Amino acid sequence: MADLIAKSALAGHAPLTLAGVTLSEIALDPITSIAPFSGQDAAVAKALGLVLPAPNRFAEAKGARLVWTGRGQYFLIGSPTPKGLAGIAALTDQSDGWAALRLDGPGTEAALARIVPVDIRLAAFPEGAALRTAFNHMNAVLMRTGAQTVDILVFRSMARTAWHEVEAAMTALAARQRLT
Amino acid sequence: MRIPCPLCGLRDRREFYYYGSDDYLHRPGEGAAPEAWDAYLHLRDNPAGVTRDLWYHETGCTSWLVVTRNTVTHEILGAELVAGEGQGKPAPKGRRKAS
Incomplete structure (x- = not known):
């Protein structure tokens, strides 16, 4: 190509x-939107290896930034699309x-x-x-x-x-x- | 006018979209009488005083809120999320670590 x-x-x-x-x-960039499925917040945080930020907060760790961007939604910035979230969160590439x-x-x-x-x-x-x-x-x-x-x-x-x-x-x- | 969004905090009215009475949350069950549907769709009170209505936090957290306000004094008495826990609503204090 x-x-x-x-x-x-x-x-x-x-x-x-x-x-x-x-x-x-x-x-x-890249930016991945992560919306944990119902009741899966803890599982998503574990898979990401990051603490999900509280509303109106963002957190930085390991060169990545995880930002609260709305009810039940986070943006992962500066890190490739994370693995291990299949079935527990909806992911969208928004880069x-x-x-x-x-x-x-x-x-x-x-x-x-x-x-x-x-x-x-x-x-x-x-x-x-x-x-x-x-x-x-x-x-x-x-x-x-x-x-x-x-x-x-x-x-x-x-x-x-x-x-x-x-x-x-x-x-x-x-x-x-x-x-x- | 400011609305206390449970997630974002006190925010300007310009961030919100008004929808209407919270009657829309009380949808009749399957097989309900036509009168119940008529009331659900068309009948609204017009109170001089405390009223509850639906607002959408359009440029904020994109939550639907039930806002309690007074139509006489324009006082905003409170706002709650429409969504239940497990739909993105934050867990009660102590269950989620603050960052």
Whole structure:
């Protein structure tokens, strides 16, 4: 088979720094959605060798990230499709379905506050927290990976819209900073 | 207006989709009288006061919730998951290790 060239969702967008925030595309793949069947949470955790994160949390171990992404659903990121889950969980390869953005820097919270309707300050959204929320009109998964760093997953078809809306928030913040 | 999602916490109303009365949870059994189906499909109370209705946490955890609220004061009194345990509902405290 021909060796095709894989392009990321935002190929061609160089990192953008404005108002103390750097917006960049990151590689978060592969992504496998894992939905344990009824009553199989413990068996799934054992097969994965990972603790299933509580709602609004993600866990990292052995180079993989396991993220709570909804009722009875987790995303396994950065690890090949796990074995040993046949009959105890529904698995879906979602690697190409999402675009991943990273906001990094002291202005991260101020930029996000213009986009998501939740409290994203560090006290309410600490490291290790994962949120499913509205990213303006889009669905998104937010992961707090550092004190000034948030990783964001949006549907791949909305990658450029998400980029545009974060850029707009950053531009507005930069304009305000120039006034003061 | 904010709704306390049992999984996600207190969230903005924009994250939710409104469906209607929780009468939809009380589906008549097989062979029920036509009157029961008529009531299930069409008859709704319109209370001035406490009411229970179904909301979908569309941009959050994608759970269906029963929300108790007061139509006079607009107070939200509580929200519960529609799904029972074993359908993705978290186990009671102490049975699941926090990460």
